Amino acid sequence: MNFLNLPTGTVFALLQLLALSTTAAPVDVAPQASSSVILLKRHYVGTPPLVTRDGENKPDMAWLKSQENHLRGKIHNQLSNFEKNTGKTLLGFDDKATRESNFAKRASAEEVLTSEQGGSYWQGSITIGTPAQTFLMDFDTGSSDLWVPGNTCSNCNQAHKYTPSASSTAPDQGRTFTIGYGDGSQTSGEVYLDSVTVAGLTAKNQGVGFATSASSTTGATFDGLVGMAYQSLSTERTSPFFQSLYNQRVVSSGQFAFKLTSSGAELSLGTLDTNAYTGSVTYTPVTQQGYWQVTMGSANVGGSAKVSNRQAIIDTGTTLIYSSSADGKAFYAGFPSYYPLSSFGYSGYDGYYAIPCSGSTAISLTFGGKSWSIPYSAFTAQGYVGNKGSTQYCLASLIASDSMGLGSTWLVGDAFLSNVYSVYDVAQNRVGFAALR
Numbered sequence: 001m002n003f004l005n006l007p008t009g010t011v012f013a014l015l016q017l018l019a020l021s022t023t024a025a026p027v028d029v030a031p032q033a034s035s036s037v038i039l040l041k042r043h044y045v046g047t048p049p050l051v052t053r054d055g056e057n058k059p060d061m062a063w064l065k066s067q068e069n070h071l072r073g074k075i076h077n078q079l080s081n082f083e084k085n086t087g088k089t090l091l092g093f094d095d096k097a098t099r100e101s102n103f104a105k106r107a108s109a110e111e112v113l114t115s116e117q118g119g120s121y122w123q124g125s126i127t128i129g130t131p132a133q134t135f136l137m138d139f140d141t142g143s144s145d146l147w148v149p150g151n152t153c154s155n156c157n158q159a160h161k162y163t164p165s166a167s168s169t170a171p172d173q174g175r176t177f178t179i180g181y182g183d184g185s186q187t188s189g190e191v192y193l194d195s196v197t198v199a200g201l202t203a204k205n206q207g208v209g210f211a212t213s214a215s216s217t218t219g220a221t222f223d224g225l226v227g228m229a230y231q232s233l234s235t236e237r238t239s240p241f242f243q244s245l246y247n248q249r250v251v252s253s254g255q256f257a258f259k260l261t262s263s264g265a266e267l268s269l270g271t272l273d274t275n276a277y278t279g280s281v282t283y284t285p286v287t288q289q290g291y292w293q294v295t296m297g298s299a300n301v302g303g304s305a306k307v308s309n310r311q312a313i314i315d316t317g318t319t320l321i322y323s324s325s326a327d328g329k330a331f332y333a334g335f336p337s338y339y340p341l342s343s344f345g346y347s348g349y350d351g352y353y354a355i356p357c358s359g360s361t362a363i364s365l366t367f368g369g370k371s372w373s374i375p376y377s378a379f380t381a382q383g384y385v386g387n388k389g390s391t392q393y394c395l396a397s398l399i400a401s402d403s404m405g406l407g408s409t410w411l412v413g414d415a416f417l418s419n420v421y422s423v424y425d426v427a428q429n430r431v432g433f434a435a436l437r
Helices: 061-086 096-109 241-247 325-332
Strands: 010-015 038-043 050-053 056-059 120-128 133-140 146-149 172-180 186-198 201-214 224-227 255-261 264-269 277-289 292-301 304-314 321-323 353-356 363-367 370-373 384-388 391-395 398-400 410-412 421-425 430-436
Touching: 056 384, 133 146, 146 186, 186 241, 201 241, 277 421, 292 325, 292 410, 292 430, 304 325, 304 363, 321 325, 325 353, 325 398
Parallel strands: 010 038, 133 224, 146 201, 277 292, 304 410, 321 398
Antiparallel strands: 010 264, 038 120, 050 056, 120 133, 120 186, 146 224, 172 186, 186 201, 255 264, 255 421, 277 430, 292 304, 292 363, 321 410, 353 391, 363 370, 384 391, 421 430
16 A cells, blocks of 8 residues: 555555544644554454354353453443433434433443453554654544543553643643443543644644543453544534644645455545545435434345445444344344354353354445445454254354444444445445445
8 A cells, every 4th residue: 555645644554463523624734744553453352253162153141241341331321422422312312211221231230341441443553742742542433532641540451641731732621521320330521622633634722531530441452532523422522623723724635545355454534545445435324413324225245235224323433343133133034044143152142142153144334325344254344153954053243232332323343334435424424335456
């Protein structure tokens, strides 16, 4: 890949190891030149979801359950933020009473994970402040805030901590933030404005959450988070980092894009990498400016639509795909055979299903009038769970659960996104997909 031939913007080369939208007129600042940075993909506890046991690839069910719990708490808090920030509710989700009831039931039955525990993220180096302080951060389209552990946080276990008093560009805003969870655990702190730089692109007066307390960060492989969704989900009520870059004309385009493949991946800011995809980008409008939320025309199995006309969140911070229980059952009914995971001796995994490890059934999701395929081998890549007769069965990548607070909305993560080039456009409020080159 020749970075010198790319248009103005920034391309991040990644190594894969494992708003209320802000629409203020951009200020008149000349766009900066292209540059690059290495990112790593890691899980929170540093353990890949696929492990080898008895010579067979089997899913790490504890890790997958930890991500489910993490996502449940994350969604619960973000929907509350959206309602507080906008006075509205997001399309397709459970109503507040139903969501809070389901969340309370889960919180009493199992651990509700704090902050970013249990997730899967794209990590890269950023600097904050003047002079620069360096951090390893996660880039996540499923959240909006930028936060780092503060130097006064005694129970933050990250390697690097932010010292705002050492920065000449960090005024305290006199505001606090709290990311709370149903079991009483939380991450909290103060909000500062400071200069934030990623690969030579600097957003001035960027909101930075200075965490002074975190219930648990043991096992963290990151320092903090760079949220890339809309401001309406923000706990800090500040502009997300990429929106700030665009408003300040640090980038000339309102687009950023991900290529997330096992052979190597990249994130482009302010540009599209035409070497990463082939053909044209097919766009679909954002239906509500909170998440990167769009209409999914259908979910298809064997060339036939099994579920139609659903809202979908496009989230790089999620490994699998999540739907309601009813939608999941309709989806899996399209396969020649499928079984709930309980059929293989796994308990406590309602909504998890297994299909034959080897197969040719076509799987796709439709966005913008075009169907985008998920290879069968990718859909069963979570690993072997057991046999039915002589047929080996593998965990499938769609989790069908009514406990997430999603309602009829689908949460679409890397199981889909690793097979397409995905584009996010803050200027025209749309999401696009293209075929990988």
